[in-house]
Amino acid sequence: RASSGRSQVAPAVVSAGAASPQAVAGAPTALPAASAEVELSGGCPARADVRGNLGPAGVVTKAAPGGDWLKDRWQTARDMSGTPLQGEHWLEVDLGRPGFVLARAVLDFEMAHAKDYILETAAVPGGPWHRLAGVVGSKARDGLRDLGVKTKHQHVIHVLEAATHWSADRLVRARFTKAASQWGISVWRFRLFGPGEPACSLGGKK
Numbered sequence: 001r002a003s004s005g006r007s008q009v010a011p012a013v014v015s016a017g018a019a020s021p022q023a024v025a026g027a028p029t030a031l032p033a034a035s036a037e038v039e040l041s042g043g044c045p046a047r048a049d050v051r052g053n054l055g056p057a058g059v060v061t062k063a064a065p066g067g068d069w070l071k072d073r074w075q076t077a078r079d080m081s082g083t084p085l086q087g088e089h090w091l092e093v094d095l096g097r098p099g100f101v102l103a104r105a106v107l108d109f110e111m112a113h114a115k116d117y118i119l120e121t122a123a124v125p126g127g128p129w130h131r132l133a134g135v136v137g138s139k140a141r142d143g144l145r146d147l148g149v150k151t152k153h154q155h156v157i158h159v160l161e162a163a164t165h166w167s168a169d170r171l172v173r174a175r176f177t178k179a180a181s182q183w184g185i186s187v188w189r190f191r192l193f194g195p196g197e198p199a200c201s202l203g204g205k206k
Contacts, residue, residue, distance in 0.1 A: 025122070040192050040196065043061060044093050044096060046059075047092050054077075055072055056074065060074055091190055101194045101196070102168050103166075104192075105190075107187060109186060111186075112184055119133045119134070121169045140160075
């Protein structure tokens with residue numbers, strides 16, 4: 001893999017206001033209640049540790065989930081029988097620049113979703129990676145105020161609400177450590193929200 005599987009917890013707390021170049025990635029950040037949140041990840045480059053058998057990682061940051069069950073999602077499977085690629089896997093979004101503050105993340109899974117995973121950030125693909133939040137058994141753990149789970153046809157949507165806003169570096173990834181089913185993990189979209197001006201072409205949608 002191009003990056004380390006371990007993440008580090010940043011010890012410092014960032015002062016109130018938008019993230020600055022001096023902000024420590026991964027540290028909780030306080031923001032004024034009136035700060036408008038927009039989608040920061042729309043149209044941004046995305047990559048993963050495996051190609052899988054369906055669409056490339058880049059489909060997860062498109063403007064809206066497509067209707068093609070084969071081409072419009074990324075999946076950690078080796079064939080159309082859903083044989084999973086064993087081990088941990090990660091899906092990464094490049095926000096285009098460091099210094100963003102994140103309020104929430106949305107992982108729009110197919111029914112083959114993850115039950116345990118970690119949200120983390122880094123300046124470069126090789127890390128070090130700083131932990132933002134954790135999900136265990138499809139329930140909120142560290143760094144999260146709430147984890148909303150919505151299920152509809154071919155979608156299991158996880159809405160991760162930050163306990164306090166996260167200070168993100170340029171790269172943000174979900175590192176999947178346990179699948180919820182025997183079919184591996186499949187993602188339609190990976191969305192990141194916070195205040196500020198998006199660096200990618202499709203960003204800005206609330």
